[in-house]
Amino acid sequence: MASTAASRSGKRHKWSLDFSNRNDPSWRPPDVASPIGYLDKTITDPDSRVSDAALVAKKAWDVATSPLKQLPMNLFIMWMSGDSISIFPVMMVGMMLFRPIKAILSINSITENFEGSQVVAQMMVYVLSNILSLALALYKCSSMGLLPTTDSDWLAFMQPPKHLEFSGGGYILS
Amino acid sequence: MFLKKDKTLSYRVLFTYEDHSLALLQQSGKSFWSRDEALAEILVAEMVELALPVSERLQSLYDEVTIAKDGVLSLFFRRISSQLSQLQVLIASFKDFPYNIWSSGNNKKDQKLVRDQFNLRKMIVAVTLSGKLFGIDTASGDIVWKHYLHNLAPFNEYGNPRILLFEQRTTAHYPLPPRCIVLGNAKNDDGKSLIYVFNPLTGKAFKDSETDGVLVDHKIKQAMILTLTDNHFSKILLMVDPNNQVFSRNVCYLLTTKYKSLYLHTVNKDDGQLNGYALSTDARDRIIAKNIWTTRIPIDNQAISLIFAKLPNEPVHSQGRVLGNRSVLYKYANPNLIAITTESKDKDKPIVEIFLVDGVTGAIVFQTYQKNARGPVKLVLCEHWIVFHYWNTKYRRYEMAVIELFEGQKKLNETIFSSFITQLNTVSMQSYVFPFDVITMTVTRTEKAITHKDILIGLPGGEILSLPKVLLDPRRPFVLSASDREEGLIQYVPELPFPTANVINYNQTINGLRKIVTAPAGLESTSLVFAYGLDLFYTRVTPSKMFDVLKEDFDYTFITIVLTAMILVSLVTAQLSSSSNLKKLWK
Numbered sequence: 001m002a003s004t005a006a007s008r009s010g011k012r013h014k015w016s017l018d019f020s021n022r023n024d025p026s027w028r029p030p031d032v033a034s035p036i037g038y039l040d041k042t043i044t045d046p047d048s049r050v051s052d053a054a055l056v057a058k059k060a061w062d063v064a065t066s067p068l069k070q071l072p073m074n075l076f077i078m079w080m081s082g083d084s085i086s087i088f089p090v091m092m093v094g095m096m097l098f099r100p101i102k103a104i105l106s107i108n109s110i111t112e113n114f115e116g117s118q119v120v121a122q123m124m125v126y127v128l129s130n131i132l133s134l135a136l137a138l139y140k141c142s143s144m145g146l147l148p149t150t151d152s153d154w155l156a157f158m159q160p161p162k163h164l165e166f167s168g169g170g171y172i173l174s
Numbered sequence: 175m176f177l178k179k180d181k182t183l184s185y186r187v188l189f190t191y192e193d194h195s196l197a198l199l200q201q202s203g204k205s206f207w208s209r210d211e212a213l214a215e216i217l218v219a220e221m222v223e224l225a226l227p228v229s230e231r232l233q234s235l236y237d238e239v240t241i242a243k244d245g246v247l248s249l250f251f252r253r254i255s256s257q258l259s260q261l262q263v264l265i266a267s268f269k270d271f272p273y274n275i276w277s278s279g280n281n282k283k284d285q286k287l288v289r290d291q292f293n294l295r296k297m298i299v300a301v302t303l304s305g306k307l308f309g310i311d312t313a314s315g316d317i318v319w320k321h322y323l324h325n326l327a328p329f330n331e332y333g334n335p336r337i338l339l340f341e342q343r344t345t346a347h348y349p350l351p352p353r354c355i356v357l358g359n360a361k362n363d364d365g366k367s368l369i370y371v372f373n374p375l376t377g378k379a380f381k382d383s384e385t386d387g388v389l390v391d392h393k394i395k396q397a398m399i400l401t402l403t404d405n406h407f408s409k410i411l412l413m414v415d416p417n418n419q420v421f422s423r424n425v426c427y428l429l430t431t432k433y434k435s436l437y438l439h440t441v442n443k444d445d446g447q448l449n450g451y452a453l454s455t456d457a458r459d460r461i462i463a464k465n466i467w468t469t470r471i472p473i474d475n476q477a478i479s480l481i482f483a484k485l486p487n488e489p490v491h492s493q494g495r496v497l498g499n500r501s502v503l504y505k506y507a508n509p510n511l512i513a514i515t516t517e518s519k520d521k522d523k524p525i526v527e528i529f530l531v532d533g534v535t536g537a538i539v540f541q542t543y544q545k546n547a548r549g550p551v552k553l554v555l556c557e558h559w560i561v562f563h564y565w566n567t568k569y570r571r572y573e574m575a576v577i578e579l580f581e582g583q584k585k586l587n588e589t590i591f592s593s594f595i596t597q598l599n600t601v602s603m604q605s606y607v608f609p610f611d612v613i614t615m616t617v618t619r620t621e622k623a624i625t626h627k628d629i630l631i632g633l634p635g636g637e638i639l640s641l642p643k644v645l646l647d648p649r650r651p652f653v654l655s656a657s658d659r660e661e662g663l664i665q666y667v668p669e670l671p672f673p674t675a676n677v678i679n680y681n682q683t684i685n686g687l688r689k690i691v692t693a694p695a696g697l698e699s700t701s702l703v704f705a706y707g708l709d710l711f712y713t714r715v716t717p718s719k720m721f722d723v724l725k726e727d728f729d730y731t732f733i734t735i736v737l738t739a740m741i742l743v744s745l746v747t748a749q750l751s752s753s754s755n756l757k758k759l760w761k
Contacts, residue, residue: 150500150502151494151500151502151583152500152502153500156492159589160489160490161493162590163591163592164591164593165435165534165592165594166437166510167398167438167510167533167534168397168398168437168483168533170481170483171332171440172441173331173336174330174331
């Protein structure tokens with residue numbers, strides 16, 4: 001047989017039989033029907049669906065509070081980027097400004113798999129934590145001097161005052 | 175007397191004329207040369223804008239605006255035709271693109287006296303002691319026109335001759351020509367004054383009968399030009415005679431309604447009295463100047479040496495000064511402020527006093543004195559600051575001091591400025607050592623006052639030094655802090671630097687310099703400077719460098735090529751990407 005001829009080269013067991021197909025490249029599994037009652041797919045445990053609601057709620061809370069978790073990291077990034085107006089701090093501040101705004105605007109797509117009784121609370125928490133990140137970014141803006149809060153920012157828009165009286169003259173001429 | 179070629183006796187005579195010109199004539203009457211020496215005695219000079227080049231486009235625009243509407247269809251056709259001619263002119267102008275603005279004076283084909291693109295070329299109108307008027311072209315310095323007024327004599331301002339020259343109408347109102355007025359005493363008629371109204375671009379009088387000026391039957395005590403205009407856009411000139419009667423050549427109805435906001439002031443040097451007048455009507459409904467206030471400056475042991483008033487309609491661009499801590503100090507820019515300097519007559523205790531009087535209310539807004547200081551004091555008053563120069567007798571050096579007036583950190587009323595309401599709050603002063611004596615000082619002027627101001631100082635050696643005003647800043651601290659650096663302050667050093675690179679007349683000395691006149695140009699960064707005395711000198715100054723003009727070798731071709739290449743590349747790649755997407759979908 002072909003298998004004994006192949007095992008002779010192994011030299012260990014003269015009379016062993018090897019039914020594996022690893023040395024035959026043209027071998028394909030035979031096309032026979034599977035036995036009766038055999039299903040070729042995995043079956044989930046129906047008992048696990050009971051705790052799914054709790055799991056979904058837990059996942060929803062995780063998503064809702066994720067901006068809060070990013071807050072300390074944002075704080076650190078803000079402190080590192082510095083107060084001067086150059087490309088890196090401005091980029092960081094811009095990113096931190098737009099991320100909460102985009103998150104709030106796309107709230108529908110993020111919270112579409114929220115279910116259960118606490119959906120409204122979760123959405124509120126999500127929005128609030130995003131607003132908190134936005135407030136942090138604005139505070140950073142104001143410490144860089146970008147917010148127009150002082151008089152000097154509106155000086156350029158001040159119109160010259162209208163003069164009510166006009167005067168002229170000089171030394172008495174003779 | 176000399177021998178001619180054919181051995182006959184001949185003579186040449188040197189003539190001095192009444193209008194201060196010299197001529198050398200030969201026996202036959204031929205003149206060898208003539209010189210206008212009157213230009214060495216210019217009393218007052220002003221720079222006047224030239225007219226726009228009259229083209230078909232201007233004429234057609236004017237016609238469109240003024241001709242009465244006679245049918246929609248004809249108006250429409252006229253509009254189309256004028257726009258077609260404008261298009262032709264535009265295409266023709268592309269042939270000169272890009273052209274160099276500095277060649278406006280050297281361009282040979284540009285001999286006509288018209289305004290150039292940036293309004294840098296002006297006409298200097300000068301009135302001299304002899305009564306001769308000159309019109310000088312700033313591009314080349316040529317005398318464009320001269321006119322001699324036989325009867326004109328200057329006013330006597332306590333020993334100084336003075337002639338008043340006012341610009342009544344500019345060239346902005348096409349087709350009305352510009353208008354200037356000269357006021358002086360009548361030489362041959364005692365007790366009368368002379369008014370000459372003329373076109374500053376040609377020197378000719380407006381009415382042919384008035385080529386020698388019009389005699390006015392009274393002496394003029396003071397004159398004031400208003401910003402109100404009559405229906406021909408001429409500013410109204412008010413003249414006051416010694417009886418406080420107010421006269422005007424072009425009284426209009428506006429004057430009768432707006433006279434309540436007009437005030438006049440006169441200063442009497444002999445008794446130190448300042449009189450303020452308000453215009454009002456008397457019993458016979460004529461306009462008179464009613465004396466409403468009198469301020470007396472004590473002249474027991476001091477004499478008034480100088481008064482300085484601001485020019486009318488001087489623009490102030492920013493309303494305050496931004497400090498380093500982002501707060502604002504609002505400027506006290508009173509347009510009616512008069513600065514009066516007095517010098518003490520006492521030789522042992524020389525004191526210079528400066529009074530700032532409001533011309534409308536007569537209140538002494540601010541008063542300061544400098545001990546051990548002697549004149550002659552030179553002073554410049556502009557916007558909200560004053561710079562003055564004097565001799566310090568104790569330390570035997572010349573000093574320059576600056577006073578800045580502020581309204582405080584809050585502005586009481588942001589929309590109006592009234593001498594009765596707005597108050598002075600803070601005054602900052604500082605003085606520096608200046609190494610030279612000063613003959614005259616003036617400040618550069620620009621159209622919108624956005625550029626930094628340079629103080630032009632005429633030195634006795636015949637140089638004009640242009641000092642930036644940031645050096646003369648009373649807030650300059652001894653120790654610079656971070657917020658001071660942000661504000662842009664320079665550390666206080668007692669000596670004012672003399673950067674020889676800032677002398678605007680490089681190596682050309684102006685002999686006998688007497689006065690410097692500045693005028694705004696069309697470009698915001700440029701100010702025109704005309705200095706006169708024995709010599710005349712004219713130049714352009716750019717205190718903040720030329721920030722509003724592209725540099726001369728700007729790469730127009732490179733930028734246009736890059737732009738068109740980018741546009742083409744973006745179009746082509748958009749096309750390619752959409753076609754490749756389509757092919758992928760079909761696979």
